[in-house]
Amino acid sequence: MAPVSTNTRRMSASFCDDDADVKFLSSDGVEFKIYLAYLNLCTSRGFARDQLNTAAAGDDKIQLQESADVLEIIFQFIEPPTRARDHKHPSVFDLSPSLFFKVAEAAEKYVVYGATRVCLDRMKQIVSDYPVDVLNHCSLHGYSELANQAAQHALSYPVEEVTVKLTAPGALLRYVCITFSSF
Numbered sequence: 001m002a003p004v005s006t007n008t009r010r011m012s013a014s015f016c017d018d019d020a021d022v023k024f025l026s027s028d029g030v031e032f033k034i035y036l037a038y039l040n041l042c043t044s045r046g047f048a049r050d051q052l053n054t055a056a057a058g059d060d061k062i063q064l065q066e067s068a069d070v071l072e073i074i075f076q077f078i079e080p081p082t083r084a085r086d087h088k089h090p091s092v093f094d095l096s097p098s099l100f101f102k103v104a105e106a107a108e109k110y111v112v113y114g115a116t117r118v119c120l121d122r123m124k125q126i127v128s129d130y131p132v133d134v135l136n137h138c139s140l141h142g143y144s145e146l147a148n149q150a151a152q153h154a155l156s157y158p159v160e161e162v163t164v165k166l167t168a169p170g171a172l173l174r175y176v177c178i179t180f181s182s183f
Contacts, residue, residue, distance in 0.1 A: 030068035044111035139171035
């Protein structure tokens with residue numbers, strides 16, 4: 001990924017504590033300052049774990065592939081909710097589908113414990129409206145039961161539309177197996 005020029009960098013209003021140990025830079029040039037202790041507590045791997053100790057010791061920023069709007073939500077699941085947020089994690093239930101699936105993917109990628117389960121619960125609610133997106137996500141991350149449900153819901157969509165959008169390994173095979181088992 002190309003470096004972001006210094007004059008386009010902005011600071012997250014929510015994650016800007018000067019005492020934070022680690023600095024992240026979103027793909028669209030927003031800087032986030034996060035406490036290493038919270039990253040270690042609320043995530044399993046990811047966030048360039050091999051770079052965290054080096055970054056914490058210096059002024060290095062870890063470049064992430066996600067945009068600021070996605071990271072803003074993900075980091076709210078990592079750092080404890082503040083009084084300004086009414087001591088609650090963010091709701092993924094009101095996000096646009098596009099943003100929601102990006103947040104769900106980031107939650108899985110970085111293994112953000114609090115966010116992965118909430119995102120999965122939301123997918124169970126919207127599987128009939130967004131079956132292809134749910135099928136992609138669930139196939140990629142091993143949620144077989146929900147992936148099968150999504151494949152069944154996808155049967156009501158035109159085959160050409162579904163097969164073009166299925167990008168996760170195994171998703172197309174699951175869809176085809178469900179299709180033929182329904183005859």
